[in-house]
Amino acid sequence: MTTMRFAISLIVLCPMLAASPAAAEWFADAYAGYSLTVDSDVTVHSPSGLSIYRDVEHDRAIDNAYIIGARFGRYFDFAPFLGVGVDLFKFSPTIGPQQVHIDGCVPSGTCAGGQGGTTGRIDVSTVGVSLDLMLRLPLLKTDKSPWGTLNPYILAGVPVFITTVTPRTTAQFRNQDADTDVSVGYKVGGGLAFQVAPNLMLFAEYRYIHSEASVDLRDSATLKKKPVRLDFDTHAGIVGLSARW
Numbered sequence: 340m341t342t343m344r345f346a347i348s349l350i351v352l353c354p355m356l357a358a359s360p361a362a363a364e365w366f367a368d369a370y371a372g373y374s375l376t377v378d379s380d381v382t383v384h385s386p387s388g389l390s391i392y393r394d395v396e397h398d399r400a401i402d403n404a405y406i407i408g409a410r411f412g413r414y415f416d417f418a419p420f421l422g423v424g425v426d427l428f429k430f431s432p433t434i435g436p437q438q439v440h441i442d443g444c445v446p447s448g449t450c451a452g453g454q455g456g457t458t459g460r461i462d463v464s465t466v467g468v469s470l471d472l473m474l475r476l477p478l479l480k481t482d483k484s485p486w487g488t489l490n491p492y493i494l495a496g497v498p499v500f501i502t503t504v505t506p507r508t509t510a511q512f513r514n515q516d517a518d519t520d521v522s523v524g525y526k527v528g529g530g531l532a533f534q535v536a537p538n539l540m541l542f543a544e545y546r547y548i549h550s551e552a553s554v555d556l557r558d559s560a561t562l563k564k565k566p567v568r569l570d571f572d573t574h575a576g577i578v579g580l581s582a583r584w
Contacts, residue, residue, distance in 0.1 A: 363419060364486050368410040368542070370579025374430045375403050376571050406430040406575050412471070419486060420477065426469040426496060432571060434461040462505040463569065465550060469498035469526060486583070488534040494546075496526045502552035504567060515556035515565065524550040532581060540581040548573040 412424025473494045477487030505517040530544030550571045555564040 372577030467498040469496035471496035518554035
């Protein structure tokens with residue numbers, strides 16, 4: 340509720356506080372941070388049944404991962420508080436060794452659900468390209484900084500994800516090749532940018548990212564495929580530098 344009130348207040352106040360004869364502003368950002376996937380499901384369909392991989396103790400299957408990226412965009416001439424950007428980022432939410440919960444029939448011929456042993460490591464590499472809409476609140480304006488030296492902001496974006504899944508030493512995917520999927524997700528976030536030098540701002544940002552992928556892991560020995568579906572909800576914190584001109 341507090342976050343929603345802040346977002347509404349920012350949207351209402353931006354047009355009033357951003358009024359300025361200054362021209363629009365271009366920006367180019369570079370950043371790095373850390374991502375935490377707290378809600379995830381990895382579902383495998385195979386002839387022997389349906390297996391859902393998850394960390395039994397924490398109900399989380401995905402390792403934490405670093406995130407890096409760059410963003411380029413512009414705030415509009417007619418509304419300096421409103422901007423758009425293109426965001427390119429990468430993170431690798433690897434699936435570490437863990438216990439398996441199986442629903443359905445298993446190779447032994449039984450069809451009862453329950454624990455089904457452990458997996459090896461499955462590498463997941465995700466590259467996202469997102470079109471972002473950004474709203475900022477220009478504070479502490481000066482003649483040299485007409486857009487403000489302090490900019491709280493919020494954003495929303497529609498990323499296209501390119502996800503590659505590579506099985507490693509796993510009993511379930513002993514001979515499987517890697518596969519890549521392209522999908523569309525969404526992200527929202529907010530942050531704070533502070534001017535540290537002329538035409539340069541330091542920023543910290545939180546973002547929530549939802550991504551999905553469906554791949555077919557082909558067995559190089561039997562040529563059969565196992566469909567795998569990944570559904571990730573990721574929280575990420577980043578810090579970076581933003582050039583403004």
